[in-house]
Each structure stands twice: as C-alpha cells, then as structure tokens.
Amino acid sequence: MKKKARIAVFISGNGSNLQAILDATRKQVLRHGQVELVVSSNADAYGVVRARQAGLPVAIIRGKDYATQDEYDNALIRAMGDYRIDLIVLAGYMNILSARFVSQYPQRIVNIHPSLIPAFSGKGYYGIKVHQAVVAAGVKISGATVYYVTDVCDGGKILAQEVVPVYDTDRPEDVQHRVLTQVEHVLYPRVIERLSEEIVGN
Ligand code: GRF
Secondary structure, eight states, rough: OOOOEEEEEEESSOHHHHHHHHHHHHHTTTSSSSEEEESOOOOOOHHHHHHHHHTTOOOOGGGGGSHHHHHHHHHHHHHHHTTTOOOEEEESSOOOOOOHHHHHHHHHHEEESSTTTTTTTTTTTHHHHHOOOOOHHHHEEEEEEEEEOOSSSTSSSSEEEEEEETTOOHHHHHHHHHHIIIIIIHHHHHHHHHHHHHHHTO
C-alpha cells in the first residue's frame, strides 16, 4: 500500500463516530487513510479515553486557554502541521472553527450532522435539539449529512446523505440512536475512505 492520507479527528464528547472510524480501519473499510491525531476541546471527553485506548496521540486544545481567537487558531494550525495532517474530520466537535482556520484547509475539513441538511441544521441545531425538532415537526424521515466545512455553519458542499424512518412513537432519543447507529457510524467511515483515496491519488 502506498502513502495513506493523514487524518486528525476533532471531538468534544462521547466519540462514537471516532470509534466507528477506528473500527473501520480494523475492518479494512478505511484503507487509504489513517487517524494520526485526535484533537479534543474537552479533557474529560470519553472520546479521549477511546483515543488513548487505541494508542493515538491526543491534543487537548481549548479556546478558553488562549487569550485570542488567533492564538487558539495558531495552536490548532501548529498541531495540524506537526502531524502533517491531510484531512480534518469533525466528529461531535462542539466548537465553531474560525473563518481563518477554515480558509487554510479548503475541502480538507469534513463534518457529519445528524439531519438531512438543509432541514434541522445551522445555528442552534446540535445534539438532541436536532432530534427534538425532528419529532416536533412530525417529519417521517431523518438521517445524516456529511459535508465540507466552510465558514457558513452547516453550509458547505454536501458529500453524502442517508435516510432513516421516523416513527410516530419515536422519542427524540430514539431518532438520535437510529441516526447514529444506522447511518453515521456506517456512512462517515465510507466517505472518509473515499476522500482519503482522492487525497493519496489512487
Ligand atoms: C453525532 O450525532 C454527530 O452527528 C454530531 O455530534 C454527535 C457526535 O457523537 N455532530 P459522537 O461523539 O461521535 O458519539
């Protein structure tokens, strides 16, 4: 195998998508990319435990530790340079990256959002709030979207979407669980493999 795309996964919480990406390497779904670094905005995130269990370096980089946005950005940019990162994968990362940071990595930052963008997306739609809104609206389908991160919240080019049913008896937590396990954990590693293959050029 030739060179692999060097991936950084940015997390803030449970890290189940991080886990799915790591499992995809073991299962050979992810073959053209390799997670080289996990960046967490939260030292206590369970995703940090998962990363350490996998033997991965973890960088805890928190906005509150820096006096200015520029210094914070510089810390992130430095980490990307130190690990020669080709692809930044946001997976439950609860910070909005600055326009300055994002502009450094055009089409090299991806995110997954737990709805069918443009529905239930943008400012204020995160975590269980997304699924509460889905249930309140009474829609019959939901899903997840993988897209390129730009400086418009949830507004970058869509790379992939997949759908799950929403049942009348569903609670928001049921939709969240269905979207996460049936779509996110399967779709995200596949898209990351596709992008990694493009990056390494074979
Ligand atoms: C996922 O639902 C993802 O779509 C959203 O945040 C959640 C992260 O879950 N951006 P996890 O930390 O990967 O378990």
